[in-house]
Amino acid sequence: MSLLMLLGGIAAVLFAFGRFDFLGWQRDAQRRPAMLPHRPTASQRATLKYFIVVSLLFLTQVLVGGGVAHFRADAASFYGIDISRVFPSQLLRTWHLQLAILWIATAFLAGVLFIAPSLGGRDPACQSFGVNLLFVALIVVVGGSLLGEWLGIRQMLGRLWEWFGNQGWEYLDLGKAWQIGLAAGLVIWVLLLLRAVQPSFSNPEYGELSVLFFLSGLAIPVFYLPAFFYSSATNFAIVDHWSFWIIHLWVEDFFELFVTVVVAVLFYRLGAVTVNTAKRVIYLDAILYLMGGILGTAHHWYFTGQSSMTMAIGASFSALEVVPLVLLTLDAWDFIRVSEGDTDTGGQRTTISHQWTFYFLMAVGFWNFLGAGVFGFLINMPIVSYFEVGTILTPNHGHASFMGVFGLLSVALLVFACREVVADESWASIEKWVRVSFWGLNLGLASMITFNLFPGGVMQLYDVLQNGYWHARGHEYLGTTAVRLVEWARLPGDIVFIFLGVAPLLWITTNSYLSMRRAEESPTGAASARPLLGEIGAAD
Secondary structure, X not given: OHHHHHHHHHHHHHHHHHHOOOOOOOEOOOOOOOEEEOOOOHHHHHHHHHHHHHHHHHHHHXXXXXXXXXXXXXXXXXXXXXXXXXXXXXXXXHHHHHHHHHHHHHHHHHHHHHHHHHHHOOOOOOHHHHHXXXXXXXXXXXXXXXXXXXHHHOOOOHHHHHHHOOOOEOOEOOOHHHHHHHHHHHHHHHHHHHHHHHHHOOOOOOHHHHXXXXXXXXXXXXXXXXXXXXOOOOOHHHHHHHHHHHHHHHHHHHHHHHHHHHHHHHHHHOOOEOHHHHHHHHHHHHHHHHHHHHHHHHHHHHHHOOOHHHHHHHHHHHHOOHHHHHHHHHHHHHHHHHHHOOEOOOOOEEEEOOHHHHHHHXXXXXXXXXXXXXXXXXXXXXXXXXXXXXXXXXXXXXXXXHHHHHHHHHHHHHHHHHHHHOOHHHHHHHHHHHHHHHHHHHHHHHHHHHHHHHHHHHHHHHHHHHHOHHHHOOHHHHOOHHHHHHHHOOHHHHHHHHHHHHHHHHHHHHHHHXXXXXXXXXXXXXXXXXXXXXXXXXXX
16 A cells, blocks of 8 residues: 555656646746845844854764764774763764754754845844844753763763753753753744744735745744653653654654745745745645655554554555655756746846755755655665664665755755855855865765665665564674675765865855955945846846
C-alpha cells in the first residue's frame, strides 16, 4: 500500500502539472520591479546581527560535528590529544544536534523579521527595540543551554541538572529552564511578526498572502508545545509518541510548510511571481504536506505498542510525503525560469539581482527530494525501520534533509538579507565568497553522503540482518578495518564543508554588517534606492 500510494500520488501531481497551466511558479511579466530604500528600516538593521550569530553557531556546530565524526573513526584520541576529558563524545553529540536546531531557528526568526516590514509597509513603533530584546533573549538561551549541558555532564549542577543541564531526550537536550526561555522567545517573535504584517491584512492585493505568512509562523511555537508534555521521569512509550511529534510533525511538516510560505512571499516581494501563483503553491503544498504528514507520523511508533493497523496507516500516508518533494523539485526548475526574466522590445533583459538566493533555493529543492524523499522513504516503512533505526542510514537521511533543506534555506535567507543591505558597488567583493560558500556547502554535503553516511549505513544494515542489531552497534563491528576506513573517508567532505562552505559565511555576514554601518554614516546613503530587479544587458 505504501508503494501504491507513493506511485499514485506522484502520478497525480505530474498529471495535474501537465494538464493545468495554473499550477506551479509563473513569472509576473507585467509587474514593475519593486523599489525599496537602499538604507533598510531600523528593525531590518537590528536583524542583521542575528545572521552574524547564525554563522558563528553554524561554524561551531560543524566543528563540533567534525569532533563527533572523529570519535567514530578513532575513539581513543583526537590526533594524539585526549579531548574526552573536557569534551566527551556524548556532550559533543548533544551540542551538534542542539546547535543545528538553534542556528537554523535563529536564521528563520531573523529572515522572517527582515521580510515582514516589506509586507507591512513600515516599521511599527518600537519594533527595533523588540528585535533587540529578542536578540538578547536568544544569546542567553543559547549560551546558557550550552554551558548548562557541559556543567551538567560534569556533575556540577546537583539536583538542578534537569532545569539547567540536560533533560536527557533527543531534540530536548536543553534544560527545562532554557526550554521555557526558548518558547518565550518564540512567542515574542510571533508578536513582532504580527505587529509588522498586520497593516497588510486588509490589503486587497496581497492581504491573504500576509495572513498565510503570519499563520505559518504562528504554527512554529504552537506545535512545539508537545515538547512540554513529558519529562525525564515519563514512561518511554509516552515520550516516544510526543518526541516523534516534535521530530516528524513539527520539523518535517510545519517547518516544510513554513519554508514554502517564506519562499512564496520572498518571490512575490522580489517581483518574480503573481500573488495568485504564490497562494496556489502555498495551498497545494499545505494539502500535500498535511495529508501525508499528520497520519504519516504514526510510522515512527513501532516501539510504543501500536496496533498493526496504526502502523499500516502511518506507513501508507508517510509514503505520500515524497509527493510534495517531487513538487518542490519541479519548483527548482521553475526557479531557473523565473529568475532568468524576460527581454523587452528595447533589447533589455531583466533578471533578479538576488541570483544566489535563487541558487540556494534551487539546492533546497534538490536536497529535499534526495534527502527527505529518497533517503527518507528508504528507511521509513515499518519493516525497514525495525531493523534500521539507530544505524547510520538515519543520520544519512537527517544530514541530507535537515541540512540540505532547512540549512540551505537558512543560508538563502542570510544571503538575501546581506544582499539587501549592501550597496551594488560593495557587493562584488562579497559575492565571490557567496559563490565559494554555495559550492562548498553542496559539494561538501554530497561528499559526506557519498563516501561515508550512505555506504556506512548500508554496511551497518547488512550486518544487522546477518548478525543482529546488537552486533552492528558493538565494537566488534564498528572496530573493523572496513568500517573505520569508511569513517575516515568522511574527512575530505568535512574539510570542504567547514572551510569552503561555512567559514565564508562568517566573513560575508560580518562584512555586510560593516558595509551597512558605513552606509548609515554616509550623508548620501539615505537617499539612494535600487530595484529588487536589476536590468542587465542593456544596449544604448
